[in-house]
Amino acid sequence: MSTIKQVAQRAGVSPSTVSIVLNNRSTPLPISQSTRERVLKAARELKYNPNIFARSLRTKRSYSIAILAFDIVDPYCAHTIRGVEEVISESEFHTLLCDVQNNEEKMKDYFKLFKGNRVEGIVVMATTLELNRRIIAQLHEEHIPLVVIGKEMPGPIPCVVMGNLEGSFSAAEHLIKLGHQRISFILGPSQYVDSRQREKGGRSALRKYGIPFDGELVAEENTVGWGPEAGYQSMKKLLKKRKKFTAVVAFDDISAFGAIRAISEKGLKVPDDISVVGFDDLPMSAFSNPPLTTIHYPMREMGRQGASLLLKLLGGQTIKKRKLIAETHLVVRKSSGPAAM
Amino acid sequence: MSTIKQVAQRAGVSPSTVSIVLNNRSTPLPISQSTRERVLKAARELKYNPNIFARSLRTKRSYSIAILAFDIVDPYCAHTIRGVEEVISESEFHTLLCDVQNNEEKMKDYFKLFKGNRVEGIVVMATTLELNRRIIAQLHEEHIPLVVIGKEMPGPIPCVVMGNLEGSFSAAEHLIKLGHQRISFILGPSQYVDSRQREKGGRSALRKYGIPFDGELVAEENTVGWGPEAGYQSMKKLLKKRKKFTAVVAFDDISAFGAIRAISEKGLKVPDDISVVGFDDLPMSAFSNPPLTTIHYPMREMGRQGASLLLKLLGGQTIKKRKLIAETHLVVRKSSGPAAM
């Protein structure tokens, strides 16, 4: 590795000059074109790369942005990270990926890192953990620039969320347009905003098309919690009621899979007897049996928007909108079809 | 942020002393117990954390290990990373997660980073990319300590691979023990070592139980490449032959899903008519319809072993075995059952 001194020597100038040229600084001191070129040539020849430790020590900048991911094994998380990295890598910053692994200890370790000025900003992927909320509040109080992805934040904390309302609206609308009139709903845990918003979106689609909302067709008790098992149990209950319906809007893809299993066990077919629409568009949903019609969760896009927002904040730009909403879209596959007569 | 000077002042000693105490150095210079305690107390009170930039500048160490991941969105990759991080985080090093995104440009960027002494070692997750091979060779030539995970490496390059042979052996054995005698195989692309090893493992299980190998029951042309489509087409061909079989060993879970789809379309049932065993144990395989019996790919364990190996290398320990083999295990779910009569 060559140093700035070596470059200076080779170019026949002082280290100061090299620094000025390579950083394109010019504010109070003009450097002649010929000197500039000599320096650049020398740097090229020596394959000079500044020592980041020395630079950061002096400038008190780290040129890095942390991505606080709750669990990189989670596909939501991974895709969001992808989006964030795409944007950051085009800037002068680089990313420091911090995988919290849904683990309080790890979170605290990273917290120290953040307070130690080792990063200039943070993109936080929201979780439902209470811890998460506290940490975000603390970081914000310490005036560390941050953007939260995936959760509506109180006050002035910038965030990027997803259009649950529009998403579930178009899920229900899709079924209605296929001729379904009796549509059941499997709701998620009611303590989550997402659940409530998705329910609202579905209802408003029914309203728009003049279809009465039938409480009998809603499975909302989430006694079994969240996951495929919840979808399975919910669908079993719905089927037991012997109240006819030809389609179901599931809270998410995972619960949709559970529901499909319950439907199959009952000897019914998807989509011939019952159409199923999920929400999230997990990678596996394209390969499930049958491939799942679902609402695409724009994770990557949210990552991108979050990163851009943070870069603007770091750049000192004034932000008009501190809450961004990323758009979803419907992905039609094989689990939905025309309503049976 | 407080500096070493402030700590020194508060403790009434020199910065040198503080450095010595906090780093637990003692080689040529004993520090009295009382001084030691005063320093530690002062550091605690000031919440002192060494400036890593200053430290690294001076020591010429980065205390970081890169994880070169070809694609964090890929579950293999994500789980392996998890394993690596678990081990590294217990050491004095921290990880720098480099997501290559299967992209040559990114790879080159990171390559620069590595040559710039910014990391002390690398855990490389192998891909099938030719680029990958070149990069690894170059890094090794530059004497950057590295360990490759997921691919047998030539020469002295340390690596961790998975037991394909034992895995596919136990997949076939599982079926045989369920009473299956006519077992078909869907092979992966023959240019991959994994494919060939898995084939070999399956054959040796047949041999052990005295079951003749029937070439008619093997789908090996991979004209449709890799993925669920390949599994689907392969199974269609096998079924067309009208040669009876009651079970199939798929190259991996993805091809197993394709095979299951072909079986369903034919009006047959899994596992009643045909048992299916996959390989990899993808996260989705537990939720597929039916849940898939498969061989668990020990990604996390491989990550752990790789990281430990690298740490040993960095610690200057002499390594006896430079090739580690991580063990697989059978996961029995619903896609396999007793052979139909």
Place this chain on the structure above:
DNA sequence: TTGATCTATGTAAATCGATACATAGAAATC
């Protein structure tokens, strides 16, 4: 012509914070 004043272009030296090496001073021992 002269020396004063600008311009344009560079550079010397201090600095960031921690560590490494050689050395210093005090107490204890003989």
Place this chain on the structure above:
DNA sequence: GATTTCTATGTATCGATTTACATAGATCAA
């Protein structure tokens, strides 16, 4: 008083950046 033995410190250093100053030549008023 000389010599060990303990214990701690002074100072240079890592490599880049920054600030205040330096120099050479041009310009210009007297």
